[in-house]
Amino acid sequence: MVQYLIKRVITMVMTLVVISALVFIIIKLPPGDYLTTYIEELKAQGENVDQSRIDFLRKRYGLDLPGWQQYLNWATGLLRGDLGWSFEYDQPVSQVVGETLFLTIILKLATVFFIYAVAFPIGVYSATHQYSWADHGLTFLGFLGIAVPNFLFALVILYAANVWFGTSIGGLMDPSYIDKPWTWGKFGSLLEHLWAPVLVIGITGTAGMIRRLRANLLDELQKQYVTTARAKGMPERRLLLRYPMRVALNPFIADVGSLLPQLVSGAVIVSVVMSLPTSGPLLLSALQSQDTYLAGSFLMFLATLTVVGMFISDVALAILDPRIRLE
């Protein structure tokens, strides 16, 4: 087990290093940099561009250095917990992103819990009542959940809430709490607003999870040990929970790996639509204005969240399933 852990940690660190390089290259791909766009903008507004000021800024932001050196500066900064400097806001990145990182994590955790809480009972019911009307209906709903892009779902929910309840459910908390210190009232308001984005972001993952859990459980239920146990007279409920369920649970944990990137993608676009103060809008504008370090640190944060989540799911899987541990 210890050996497995060490191996897994090493791969995780290496993955993160490669990802950081990839992220940096991708962000640097567009021609020019933030300053060239900035100069263009100033010129478009008919303002004079002072070359010495540009040179000063270029030096200060380190944009005159070769690419690999910029990368090294940024990457070593990340290790020290320094996320870099945002050009657009002229502030440290950590200050710009501040609370949004925390809110992103909360949103993600809530969504994962939502997916588990919904997918588990439905998946088990679907598998044990195969080809019943409820099963057919739930399967169809599952397909629908996969087919409807979640930003459209967000639009529909916004529309429905507007038409039926006459309320706006955009945002993550009541506007009066924004930028205030955390109190119970603020927390309550957060919970009140959380359901809509969680529902929207979680729906695709839930649909996929139900389908996989159902398929796995169906496979297990056909195996001989189930028949044997039944022949021995084991009560159905105890049999189900004791044996096939344990095996069918594996993908539940293993899927966190593929679930997290999906959630991040969903969250980015949904948060733009629903104007949530999480990763989406900030990342989008940072990418568009070539705010290298803001975009890079943000992408890196999202990727780290994913990779660490995968690591946790792998370890949990190894603890639960001896076959994986011994491999």
Add this chain to the structure above:
Amino acid sequence: MQDTAPVQSPDRLPHYVSNAPFNPGRPAPMSAALEEYYTASSFTMMWWRFRRHRIAVVSGVVLLVAYIAILFVEVIAPYAIDRRDTNHIYAPPQGIHLFHNGSLVGPFVYPLIYRLDMETLKREYTSDRTKPQPIRLLCLGDHYNFWGLIPGSFHLLCPPNDGTMFLFGTDRLGRDMASRLAYGARISLTIGLIGITVSFILGITIGGIAGFFGGWVDNVIQRVIEILKSLPELPLWLALSAALPANWSPILVYFGITIILGLLEWPGLARAVRSKLLSLRQEDYAVASRLMGAKPPHIIGRHLLPNFMSHLIASATLAIPAMILGETALSFLGLGLRAPVTSWGVLLSEAQNIEAIALYPWLLIPMIPVIITTLAFNFFGDGLRDAADPYH
């Protein structure tokens, strides 16, 4: 207890003995249906299996119709793509009616009457229920260039003479949503196909190399796939499409986007190819081919690929909806295709804020074809996957 001997009933059949020569080596006679079953080619068996999946067949037909339709968009759309009606901005959908005052008139629409509410400055349209305007069928209407080449003006449906026919309403420039939807289908439906071709080629090549050679090559490719898989898709798409130069022509952007979508989709396919190859290369016929001196490309291409092509096609079909949704999402955010290119995502990007949706809900209509095509691809792919292995 009385022991009763069986009584011979008078109508009992006499004992029958066949006089035909007995040959134990002769195969048991088969019914025609059974013989057909045993001699069927694997393709026929796949078709039989696929046919049983009703929803998949229906979905296949829907997709076929859709892809044939995008060949003739210019004829199907009632208006030309650049047609603007400034008198009908944000007009609501006009329904097609058949009966006017209880009598059959044939398909017709009621004309819209426009009024500007001077207090709220809201455009208000009411339909004039007194004057039915019959729709023209198989008629000459707006001029277009078929596929940008052949000029023409023939349409399946035309608006009534000096009338309008906005089946799905109009947008902020007074363009007919139904026609834009039809033109958008051409872009949105093909983007998935081109994207999947890119990722198909990448997936087969890279997965083939990993699965056939194994060892350290396999290890490296596996790690790369793992890394790509752990990156969230959308931010990556965003970053890559933000990297497309802004001065590219719409057509170049279109190809750029398809390639980006394809580039990030291949790991899944490569994985499927690899695991299949790993199990297949141990099969007797692959070993025999290698012992006879065949080169790896020959073995992969000639013996192994045909064996799981059907699986690959099924998984590729299942990957297409993800690309269609990807394009929609990117265009929706303004980072994908841009006007004047019309795709479903571009159309939906007009429905981005709650005001637009609350006032002009018909802007959300492009959602419906998006959902139908993704659902159809999902069901179709599901059916293909079940049919891909007809011997089980």
